[in-house]
Amino acid sequence: MPPLQPLSPAEMPVLSLTRKLVLLFMFCLAQFLDAFSNSALFSAIPVLEVSMGMTESQSTWIMSAFQLTFASFLLISGRISDVYNPKTGFIGGVLGLGVISLCAGFVDDTIPLIVLRALTGIASSMTIPSALALLVKVFPEPLEQARAIGTFGGCSCVATSLGLMIGAMFVQWASYHWVFWFIAIVAVPTALACAFIISPEIARTKDNLEPVAAKWKSLDLLGVTILTVALILFIFAVTSGSTDGWASAAVLVPLIISIMMMIGFFCWETLIHVDTAAIPPRTWFYPNFSILFAVALLPYCWWFTVFMIFTILWQNVFEWSAISSAVHMLPLGAAAFVMSFTGPLSRIFSPKWIILTGLFFGMVANVLMALGGGKPEYYWPYIFPALSIGSAGFMLMYTHTNIAIFQAAPSSMAGTVGAIFNGALQFGSAIGLAVASSIETSVEANHGGSHEYEGRAAVFWFLLTVAFILFISVSIFYDRSTC
Numbered sequence: 001m002p003p004l005q006p007l008s009p010a011e012m013p014v015l016s017l018t019r020k021l022v023l024l025f026m027f028c029l030a031q032f033l034d035a036f037s038n039s040a041l042f043s044a045i046p047v048l049e050v051s052m053g054m055t056e057s058q059s060t061w062i063m064s065a066f067q068l069t070f071a072s073f074l075l076i077s078g079r080i081s082d083v084y085n086p087k088t089g090f091i092g093g094v095l096g097l098g099v100i101s102l103c104a105g106f107v108d109d110t111i112p113l114i115v116l117r118a119l120t121g122i123a124s125s126m127t128i129p130s131a132l133a134l135l136v137k138v139f140p141e142p143l144e145q146a147r148a149i150g151t152f153g154g155c156s157c158v159a160t161s162l163g164l165m166i167g168a169m170f171v172q173w174a175s176y177h178w179v180f181w182f183i184a185i186v187a188v189p190t191a192l193a194c195a196f197i198i199s200p201e202i203a204r205t206k207d208n209l210e211p212v213a214a215k216w217k218s219l220d221l222l223g224v225t226i227l228t229v230a231l232i233l234f235i236f237a238v239t240s241g242s243t244d245g246w247a248s249a250a251v252l253v254p255l256i257i258s259i260m261m262m263i264g265f266f267c268w269e270t271l272i273h274v275d276t277a278a279i280p281p282r283t284w285f286y287p288n289f290s291i292l293f294a295v296a297l298l299p300y301c302w303w304f305t306v307f308m309i310f311t312i313l314w315q316n317v318f319e320w321s322a323i324s325s326a327v328h329m330l331p332l333g334a335a336a337f338v339m340s341f342t343g344p345l346s347r348i349f350s351p352k353w354i355i356l357t358g359l360f361f362g363m364v365a366n367v368l369m370a371l372g373g374g375k376p377e378y379y380w381p382y383i384f385p386a387l388s389i390g391s392a393g394f395m396l397m398y399t400h401t402n403i404a405i406f407q408a409a410p411s412s413m414a415g416t417v418g419a420i421f422n423g424a425l426q427f428g429s430a431i432g433l434a435v436a437s438s439i440e441t442s443v444e445a446n447h448g449g450s451h452e453y454e455g456r457a458a459v460f461w462f463l464l465t466v467a468f469i470l471f472i473s474v475s476i477f478y479d480r481s482t483c
Helices: 017-039 045-052 056-072 074-083 086-104 110-138 142-173 177-197 212-218 221-244 249-271 281-285 289-296 299-317 322-328 330-339 343-347 351-371 376-408 411-444 454-477
Strands: none
Touching: 017 056, 017 086, 017 110, 017 142, 017 177, 045 056, 045 110, 056 074, 056 110, 056 221, 056 411, 074 086, 074 110, 074 221, 074 411, 086 110, 086 177, 110 142, 110 411, 142 177, 142 299, 142 322, 142 330, 142 343, 142 376, 221 249, 221 411, 249 281, 281 289, 281 411, 289 376, 289 411, 289 454, 299 322, 299 330, 299 376, 299 411, 299 454, 322 330, 330 376, 343 351, 343 376, 351 376, 351 454, 376 411, 411 454
């Protein structure tokens, strides 16, 4: 059977500027809700630990359960968006996020809440690849597309900062239940509105109707299942490592099995037809795709590590209120928001130089955070500029890696490429938090405990090393001739 062909540009409907902006707003709102549902709970973790009697491991899983399922189900969501109708995937994901969050707001027990958080991650994983698949069709012109992708990406970082602030307001002035109910109040009307706003012509992915069996076969369910299980086991292992110990059987067994399954997945992808493979081997040989994937591992890793370290330090050690801690984090969101509008720079400068600039800013921020931060009076001379410079740098990286990776791959793979990119962001976050927690705990055991700053400083020296390695890698391996 010949491969199905996507709609040609000539067949795409011509949309008014107003319609395009409304659609972009809806896609950005979904991105905002996905990031908000994760970051808003940072402020609620201390309250949840007390009200539900959580252990340290259980409170970690309130955050990790979302990341685990979100990252693991991104690939199959991307394949569904490319093969089936991305409109259905997008609306279903947003609606599911709203309904599950509504239910989570009524839960007062630890295990059911962790389960609902995991289901929230699955629903959220449906929204991002489908939104990106729709976005590249709504904005086919390269300059418009760069601006739209930059804005779309910026909403995630802004939501991460605002989520912390809004979550702190709910926790201090109402209750943590409103964190979940707020998501439901926004998500459900958004899903209903998108059912009418997204036209069938925009969402149509193929120019002819094929039997359901043909589409089902092209999903590569066996490959996607192998990789999904492998990723779940891998993220479970690295997340559990910081609480159960890296040498424990509960960590080593799933880690070894996951690595073997990943190897099996890539071997399987070489054996089946390229048009039905979930991630065709040629994907990694698209211009600069592999190095861009590596760069994508760092931004969320840095942001979430900063959130986790300073939220706990400021509230538990400095005894700042949840709102005061959130306010001191605002430079992160402000700097990221400004840099989210730098998409058009990719038409003037090579993404290589922009990404290198972002990495340099990130290294400077890590040095500042490693040197200062152990005392409240160090905030303005060290932490404030570090938050501003670092967030600006990593947002430059995020935005222009996002743009470049879509330019490297064909538009027919937009959903899958979006899933791979966002999967890299989440893997970096999950792995980074686990490694950071392990480093911090190990250093604190010999240097004064959690009320001292040595363990946190060690984490930022580690992140500096990672950023430096990526800086050298991009300098050597990024090919400007393909830009």
